Structures are given as structure tokens and as C-alpha cells.
Amino acid sequence: MTSELEQLFEFLRFPSISTDSRHAGDVRACAEWLVGKSTALGLSAELYETPGHPVVIAKNKHQPGRRTVLIYGHYDVQPVDPLDLWTSRPFEPEIRDGKIWARGATDNKGQMFSHLLGAGKTIAEKGDLPVNLTFLFEGEEEIGSPNLAPFLKEHREMLACDVIAVSDTGMVAPGVPTMGYGLRGISCCEVIVHGPNKDLHSGLFGGAVANPATAVAQLVASLHDAEGKVLVEGFYDDVRPLEAWEREMWAKVPGVSDADFLEVTGSPATFGEAGYSAAEQTWARPTAEVNGIAGGYQGEGSKTVIPASAMAKFSFRLVPDQDPADIMKKVQAHFDKHRPAGVRIEVVPGHDGRPYHVDPQAEFGKAAQRALKTAFGKEPMLIREGGSIPIIQDLKDILGADTLLLGLALADAQIHSPNENFPVENFESGIRLNQALLEELSK
Numbered sequence: 001m002t003s004e005l006e007q008l009f010e011f012l013r014f015p016s017i018s019t020d021s022r023h024a025g026d027v028r029a030c031a032e033w034l035v036g037k038s039t040a041l042g043l044s045a046e047l048y049e050t051p052g053h054p055v056v057i058a059k060n061k062h063q064p065g066r067r068t069v070l071i072y073g074h075y076d077v078q079p080v081d082p083l084d085l086w087t088s089r090p091f092e093p094e095i096r097d098g099k100i101w102a103r104g105a106t107d108n109k110g111q112m113f114s115h116l117l118g119a120g121k122t123i124a125e126k127g128d129l130p131v132n133l134t135f136l137f138e139g140e141e142e143i144g145s146p147n148l149a150p151f152l153k154e155h156r157e158m159l160a161c162d163v164i165a166v167s168d169t170g171m172v173a174p175g176v177p178t179m180g181y182g183l184r185g186i187s188c189c190e191v192i193v194h195g196p197n198k199d200l201h202s203g204l205f206g207g208a209v210a211n212p213a214t215a216v217a218q219l220v221a222s223l224h225d226a227e228g229k230v231l232v233e234g235f236y237d238d239v240r241p242l243e244a245w246e247r248e249m250w251a252k253v254p255g256v257s258d259a260d261f262l263e264v265t266g267s268p269a270t271f272g273e274a275g276y277s278a279a280e281q282t283w284a285r286p287t288a289e290v291n292g293i294a295g296g297y298q299g300e301g302s303k304t305v306i307p308a309s310a311m312a313k314f315s316f317r318l319v320p321d322q323d324p325a326d327i328m329k330k331v332q333a334h335f336d337k338h339r340p341a342g343v344r345i346e347v348v349p350g351h352d353g354r355p356y357h358v359d360p361q362a363e364f365g366k367a368a369q370r371a372l373k374t375a376f377g378k379e380p381m382l383i384r385e386g387g388s389i390p391i392i393q394d395l396k397d398i399l400g401a402d403t404l405l406l407g408l409a410l411a412d413a414q415i416h417s418p419n420e421n422f423p424v425e426n427f428e429s430g431i432r433l434n435q436a437l438l439e440e441l442s443k
């Protein structure tokens, strides 16, 4: 195994699960390790406290007259359950079939670490980088980055930059370089339906009072028509229509045909609004999804009970130019309007983030396209991304710089799922990409 892989494995062994307070010590240990690693690679690095998990900043010596590039990544990871579905243990990385298997292998440790190693390699080869570089590594991305915007505001001067690069998005197929120029936003909420003041016997009371579990199902069902169009009033008002060149390019992107989506997901059929391909659905159309439903008896056998309450968790993926606060207002109005008789509902808004869009043919976008071509030997594909990285919009609003989304994640990387993986080849390409990118951005 190369020394680069060995270093990545060390990084992957930290169970830096940001959402689970039992792992707070592991998250911190991981941040401290990053400080040490960045320092060993020739950067000056420091750990910054936040009210949550720490931020790590690593820089070369900034000099006047050079471009300043900020590279963002996150060292926290998602929980690993269900553990029994993993082939190998999530925090004991292994290489099988040319891939690295571990939680965080793709999202985001493998990708961010290839940038760090790329910078270290350039420093080792040339003594310095061609640009002023600032690495910003956070430990709360998987919980919605609650402390990053305040951190950016507080350290605006230290983080000032001309352009930002992030590798935390998708690559359309193995070996095909990909630049993202758009991300969906998100708006989340939880709906709690309250009925009787305690669980009731379904024989003594059933039929005379509304069942909150039924009401939750009715609310969930009220969100879409049979084809998948979202029925929240005004939901599509601010959706920017797809441009002709986007539909043309996306039709040529390998690995994202409807058949590919079926293969990757294992779903029996594609679904959604008429007239859009699966790629168009995920990259340029908004959604309403129920992420979890709970209520009533879940144990063995039957228990004839009417639950006192039931709940569902929802997320709405948003596209330019939808606004999360506006959408949440419309969703609340929708749930109020569709509230089934005989229950009380409580809508608790969750985290949100605006959608992001940047012109891929502007100066820095072109430089990134050249770097991708150098690193992979092929013309890059220009895509949008279905996921949400709310922090990208914060970076734009607070630091005033655009972000280049240079994704190295493959569709079958199983991020957030059991058996997360990252091809060794992508890790190595990521190191080359960082070297080419800083060179191109220095011009």
C-alpha cells in the first residue's frame, strides 16, 4: 500500500460521527489529527473552537500578488447503522476490487484528503504552492453546518479568497471528469399529529376518535399527485426552467440514463413528473420526500391500539430560484389546509439551505475545466447535482466567492449507506487534480 493510502486509512479510522454526542471525542481527535497531518505536509494549521465540533484551518504562507484559493471539506461522517449490512467494518478501512471501503471513504474524507495530499506533494516537489491556499475543514457538515456561517463571519478576513473549490459532489462515471455548477437546496420539517391524550384500546374507542397514524398517512399522501408532481400550492412558482444546452449535454452524460438509475437504485421503475429524465429530475427539479414515519405499536404480534400521536419527517429539495423559507411557509399552509378531521398537527421546521448556481463558463470555471482535463485526460462534463451543500451558498454570501464543484464521488459510492466506498483511482486522480487546479488557478 502506498504511503498516501496509509495516511488516508489513518484518517478513516476515526469514527467522527458528528450527530452522535457519544462520538464528540472522536470528532475532536480527528480534527487534532488533521492539524498534525497538515503541519507535517508543510502547511501551518490550527484548530478553532466553535460551540459544536471544531474547525481546522491550514494555510501555506500567503504572499501579495497571488491568487487566493480556499478549499473546503468536512471530516465528520454519517452514522453507520445498520451495522450488519456492512461487508467489512466501517471504521476499519479495507481495499477490495480496487476500492477503499469505509464510512467517509467518499463522503468526504477521501475527497478532501486527496486535496490535502496534492498540496503536500506540490510543496514537497516545488517548495511552495503557486497560489495562496487556505484549507477549511469542518466537523459538522452532516448535521447541517450549524456553526460554520458564524465562523465564516467571525473570520472573514482570515478566509478572504478569490475562488473556492470543493470536492464533495458526484462524478458521472468512472474516469469521466465532472464539474458541478449547481446544487439543490433543502428545507426540512417534522410533522407531529396529536390525537387522544393517551394510547387507546381500539375496540373500546376505535371508530369514535381519529387515528393519528391514519392522519399522518393522509398528510404524506396529500403531497403528490399520482405522477409525482408536488401539490403544495405555489411550489413551482420560482423554479428556473432547464436551458436547452443543459438538456442536450445531460443527455450525453454517461451513467445517468434512466436505465442507469434503475441499476444503481435497484428500483423496479423510474418515477416522477412527466417529460423529465431521471437526471433532469434529480438535478433541476424540486422534490417533496417523506424520510420517516413513526407511530403506534412496532413490536411483535399485534397490539390493538390507537396511538396518541404519530409523526413523519419531510425534506424538500429545492432548485434555483426557490427560497427555503418561502417553501416552508407554503408547506405549512399545505399541511394546515389538508389537516385531517379530529387531530391537531404541529409542524416543526428543521434545517434548510438555498439552492446554488454558478456560470460554468466564467474565468475560474474554465480554469477548473482545464485542470480536470489535465488530471483525467478527458473533456469534463458539466452537470448540476441533486444533493444539497447549504454551506456553498453561505460561502458565497459571506466570503463573496464562487465555488467550483469538482466531484470525485461515483453513483455507487453508497454514501450515507452501508458499504461506503471510494475507488483508489479516484483518490489518486484527486491528488493530481489538486496539483493541476492550483496551477491553472494561478494563471
Ligand SMILES: [Zn+2]
Binding pocket: 078, 107, 142, 415, 416
Ligand atoms: Zn454526507
